[in-house]
Amino acid sequence: xxxxxxxxxxxxxxxxxxxxxxxxxxxxxxxxxxxxxxxxxxxxxxxxxxxxxxxxxxxxxxxxxxxxxxxxxxxxxxxxxxxxxxxxxxxxxxxxxxxxxxxxxxxxxxxxxxxxxxxxxxxxxxxxxxxxxxxxxxxxxxxxxxxxxxxxxxxxxxxxxxxxxxxxxxxxxxxxxxxxxxxxxxxxxxxxxxxxxxxxxxxxxxxxxxxxxxxxxxxxxxxxxxxxxxxxxxxxxxxxxxxxxxxxxxxxxxxxxxxxxx
Amino acid sequence: xxxxxxxxxxxxxxxxxxxxxxxxxxxxxxxxxxxxxxxxxxxxxxxxxxxxxxxxxxxxxxxxxxxxxxxxxxxxxxxxxxxxxxxxxxxxxxxxxxxxxxxxxxxxxxxxxxxxxxxxxxxxxxxxxxxxxxxxxxxxxxxxxxxxxxxxxxxxxxxxxxxxxxxxxxxxxxxxxxxxxxxxxxxxxxxxxxxxxxxxxxxxxxxxxxxxxxxxxxxxxxxxxxxxxxxxxxxxxxxxxxx
Numbered sequence: 001x002x003x004x005x006x007x008x009x010x011x012x013x014x015x016x017x018x019x020x021x022x023x024x025x026x027x028x029x030x031x032x033x034x035x036x037x038x039x040x041x042x043x044x045x046x047x048x049x050x051x052x053x054x055x056x057x058x059x060x061x062x063x064x065x066x067x068x069x070x071x072x073x074x075x076x077x078x079x080x081x082x083x084x085x086x087x088x089x090x091x092x093x094x095x096x097x098x099x100x101x102x103x104x105x106x107x108x109x110x111x112x113x114x115x116x117x118x119x120x121x122x123x124x125x126x127x128x129x130x131x132x133x134x135x136x137x138x139x140x141x142x143x144x145x146x147x148x149x150x151x152x153x154x155x156x157x158x159x160x161x162x163x164x165x166x167x168x169x170x171x172x173x174x175x176x177x178x179x180x181x182x183x184x185x186x187x188x189x190x191x192x193x194x195x196x197x198x199x200x201x202x203x204x205x206x207x208x209x210x211x212x213x214x215x216x217x218x219x220x221x222x223x224x225x226x227x228x229x230x231x232x233x234x235x236x237x238x239x240x241x242x243x244x245x246x247x248x249x250x251x252x253x254x255x256x257x258x259x260x261x262x
Numbered sequence: 263x264x265x266x267x268x269x270x271x272x273x274x275x276x277x278x279x280x281x282x283x284x285x286x287x288x289x290x291x292x293x294x295x296x297x298x299x300x301x302x303x304x305x306x307x308x309x310x311x312x313x314x315x316x317x318x319x320x321x322x323x324x325x326x327x328x329x330x331x332x333x334x335x336x337x338x339x340x341x342x343x344x345x346x347x348x349x350x351x352x353x354x355x356x357x358x359x360x361x362x363x364x365x366x367x368x369x370x371x372x373x374x375x376x377x378x379x380x381x382x383x384x385x386x387x388x389x390x391x392x393x394x395x396x397x398x399x400x401x402x403x404x405x406x407x408x409x410x411x412x413x414x415x416x417x418x419x420x421x422x423x424x425x426x427x428x429x430x431x432x433x434x435x436x437x438x439x440x441x442x443x444x445x446x447x448x449x450x451x452x453x454x455x456x457x458x459x460x461x462x463x464x465x466x467x468x469x470x471x472x473x474x475x476x477x478x479x480x481x482x483x484x485x486x487x488x489x490x491x492x493x494x495x496x497x498x499x500x501x502x503x504x505x
Contacts, residue, residue, distance in 0.1 A: 161346060161348035167336050169341075170366065171362075183352050
């Protein structure tokens, strides 16, 4: 029996092989049984939801804050990433090096350390009232460096002749980027972009370290009060999934839309 | 008039690609730049297009009398066709051809109807109007190259520049397109510079041929003249002439 054929396919075959179908059925059955058993166990007394029930409004508030933080940082990080990617292609040497240094510094140090530096060093004198803003900035600054590398790879992946033919039929530099390079680059970078966005959402949990009561901080608080760890942290994980899954699905559908044969 | 290339020198780091090249392309003429790899023919064409710039300080490029030496490519209105087509993969054929018109500033932009008329006239001219809705990836090499030509022509170029346009095609298609291009030139008489390393192609297509080697023009003249009176041993050997 050919084991590789169960896991890899060279081209989309209309029908999976009989063995693959069998494996699918077995795995699906196991999954359903295990989940079902866990669910029944949970309801019948393994999990005591009533102990955390009074704190649902707090969870909800924490989730909203995580959402807000992520969306804000996401928009900001796209702007930073785009600027840094373009700066790295600039004719101005200083800009090029600044962007390069930014990327290397950010990618070479842990996010946790960066958050602490933003909080205790950069904004040490004006912390009160700006907690969420500073957290958002730290997150965007971090993610922007990764995004800039993704964007740069996408831009550089578009052949020189595409750029030159755009110039030759009369496009200005801005038009060349806007109409020829970006649309083609976007398609290339969608999968890594989705990954980076999901990372950003998950990384927002680290902001609990500077006392932002987003979702993770809330869950920790609830756990500290009720000692119901599983009941506090399971909803936490679910809360993040609810945020990251749509991104994943959305980029997949987008990929399908902008696909063209190459 | 036509295209005037005056004293153009181009160095890459220390390598001298073109040495003080002067060349006049007559209006309405089809001139082939013929030479081996590394002779500087493509560099010269790219400098005429504005995709590359000659060493600053000396030398001039004139289009029909206008000095365009320091104009960047998008201002020159030179139609350029690449060896590997370089069609925009994310646009269909119609949009590819129309694109050079669409991006013009509002004052110079034709109306939607005019654009459609012009694109279909061009697509008819390259005999591919039935493919308007297709994407570049769905076309054969020969079809793509004809679309690339239509795209270059859409902006009503002042000169047409072809960089080994048939180099990536198979022999049969290459011959067909060669004949087709010659006929096309007879009808339009657009001033054309054509780069090739294939002497048969150069001699069959061009009104005049300029032979380049090591950044210098070795000889320029009509095909017959060159074959009958090669000026030096390089031309003689390159063409593989007997005695």
